Amino acid sequence: MVAPVTSLARSGLGDWVVQRLTAVLLAGYVLFMVAWLFAHAPLDYDQWRDLFAHTWMRVFSLLALLSLCAHAWIGLWTLSGDYLNERALGRKALLVRFLFQMFCGAALFGYGVWGIQILWEL
Amino acid sequence: MDVQVSVYRYNPERDDVPRMQDMTVAVPDGKDLMVLDVLERLKAQDPTLTYRRSCREGVCGSDGMNIGGTNGLACVTPLSEALKKGRLVLRPLPGLPVIRDLVVDMSLFYRQYEKVRPWLINDTAPPAQERLQSPEEREQLDGLYECILCACCSTSCPSFWWNPDRFVGPAGLLQAYRFLADSRDTAASERLSALQDPFSVFRCRGIMNCVNVCPKGLNPTRAIGHIRTMLLRRGI
Numbered sequence: 077m078v079a080p081v082t083s084l085a086r087s088g089l090g091d092w093v094v095q096r097l098t099a100v101l102l103a104g105y106v107l108f109m110v111a112w113l114f115a116h117a118p119l120d121y122d123q124w125r126d127l128f129a130h131t132w133m134r135v136f137s138l139l140a141l142l143s144l145c146a147h148a149w150i151g152l153w154t155l156s157g158d159y160l161n162e163r164a165l166g167r168k169a170l171l172v173r174f175l176f177q178m179f180c181g182a183a184l185f186g187y188g189v190w191g192i193q194i195l196w197e198l
Numbered sequence: 199m200d201v202q203v204s205v206y207r208y209n210p211e212r213d214d215v216p217r218m219q220d221m222t223v224a225v226p227d228g229k230d231l232m233v234l235d236v237l238e239r240l241k242a243q244d245p246t247l248t249y250r251r252s253c254r255e256g257v258c259g260s261d262g263m264n265i266g267g268t269n270g271l272a273c274v275t276p277l278s279e280a281l282k283k284g285r286l287v288l289r290p291l292p293g294l295p296v297i298r299d300l301v302v303d304m305s306l307f308y309r310q311y312e313k314v315r316p317w318l319i320n321d322t323a324p325p326a327q328e329r330l331q332s333p334e335e336r337e338q339l340d341g342l343y344e345c346i347l348c349a350c351c352s353t354s355c356p357s358f359w360w361n362p363d364r365f366v367g368p369a370g371l372l373q374a375y376r377f378l379a380d381s382r383d384t385a386a387s388e389r390l391s392a393l394q395d396p397f398s399v400f401r402c403r404g405i406m407n408c409v410n411v412c413p414k415g416l417n418p419t420r421a422i423g424h425i426r427t428m429l430l431r432r433g434i
Contacts, residue, residue, distance in 0.1 A: 080395060080396045083396050087394055087395065087396070088393075088394055088395050088396035088397065088398070088399060088400030089394045089400070089426075089429045089430065089433050090433075091396055091400065092400050092426065093430070093433075093434075154396075154401075157360075157361065157396075157397075157401075158356075158357070158360040158361065158401075159360065161360060161361065163360065163361075163362075164360075
C-alpha cells in the first residue's frame with residue numbers, strides 16, 4: 077500500500093469522496109448561476125451586487141470556491157502522479173513533481189484567499 | 199490470398215532498437231483463419247519469430263498481444279476482424295518490458311495480482327467435507343472467476359501504464375473483488391484496508407479499455423465499482 081503524503085485526504089477513498097461531492101456542489105453552483113443569469117437578463121450592476129449582498133449567496137459562493145480548490149488539487153495531484161513520475165522523467169521526477177505540486181498548492185491557496193477577499197469585501 | 203503482416207521484432211541480444219518487419223503470408227481463399235494461424239505460418243517462414251502460445255482456444259491466455267492496435271488473444275481473434283486496411287499489425291502487449299519479439303515480461307502484472315492475495319482466506323475451523331455456498335452466493339462469483347490472466351486488460355489501461363508498480367490494474371482488481379464477493383472468505387476487512395490508498399484501486403479513472411478488450415467478456419470496471427462501494431460503506 078502506498079502511503080500518500082501530499083494527497084488531500086491522505087486516503088484514496090477520502091480523495092474520491094471529496095472529488096465527487098465537490099463536483100456535485102460545483103455543478104449545482106454553475107446551474108444556479110446560469111439559471112439566475114437567464115432569469116435576470118439584461119443584467120445590470122445593481123442586480124449583480126444585490127445577489128452577492130445576501131449572506132447565503134456568499135456562503136454558497138465560498139463553498140463553491142473551496143470546492144473548486146479541493147477538486148483542482150485532487151485532479152492536479154493525480155495528474156502529477158500519472159505524468160510526472162519516474163517512468164516518464166527518470167530520476168528528476170521527484171523534484172519536478174514536488175515543484176509542480178508546490179506551484180499548484182500556492183496558486184490554489186492564492187486564488188482561494190483572493191476569492192474570499194472579493195466575496196466578503198475585505 | 200496474400201496478407202501483408204507487419205510484426206514487431208526485437209531481439210535484445212542482437213538489436214539496439216525494436217523494428218517492424220513486413221512479411222507476406224498466403225492464406226486459403228474462402229476461409230477465415232485466426233491470427234494465431236497466421237503467426238504459425240509466419241514462423242514457418244522465419245523460425246526466429248518468437249511468441250507465446252499454448253491451448254489455441256482462448257483458455258490459457260498465453261497469446262495475448264496487440265492486434266491492429268487492440269489487445270486480444272491471437273487464437274480467438276479472426277483474421278477478418280484483425281485486418282485494418284488489408285494489413286495485419288502485430289505488436290507485444292503495451293506497457294510491459296519486451297523480452298523478445300511478441301513476448302513480454304509479465305513480472306509486474308503478476309506482482310500486482312499477488313498483492314490482492316488471490317486465494318480464499320478463512321480462519322474458522324474447516325467443516326468435515328467442504329465449505330458450502332447457496333446457489334445465490336455462488337452466483338455472486340459469475341463474471342469474476344473466469345479470468346484467465348492474459349493481461350490484455352491491464353496492459354490496455356493507461357493508469358496501469360503510468361503506475362504499474364502502484365495501481366493494481368483491472369485484472370488484479372477483478373480478482374480482488376472475486377474474493378471480496380466470496381461468502382466463504384472472512385478477510386474482507388483486511389482486503390479492503392489494503393486497497394484504500396490513492397493508487398491501488400482509486401487510480402482507475404473509468405476509461406473502460408479493460409472491458410473493451412477482455413477476450414472472456416468480463417467487466418473489471420464494474421468489479422472496481424463494487425470495491426469502491428464496499429470501501430465507501432465501510433468508511434462512512
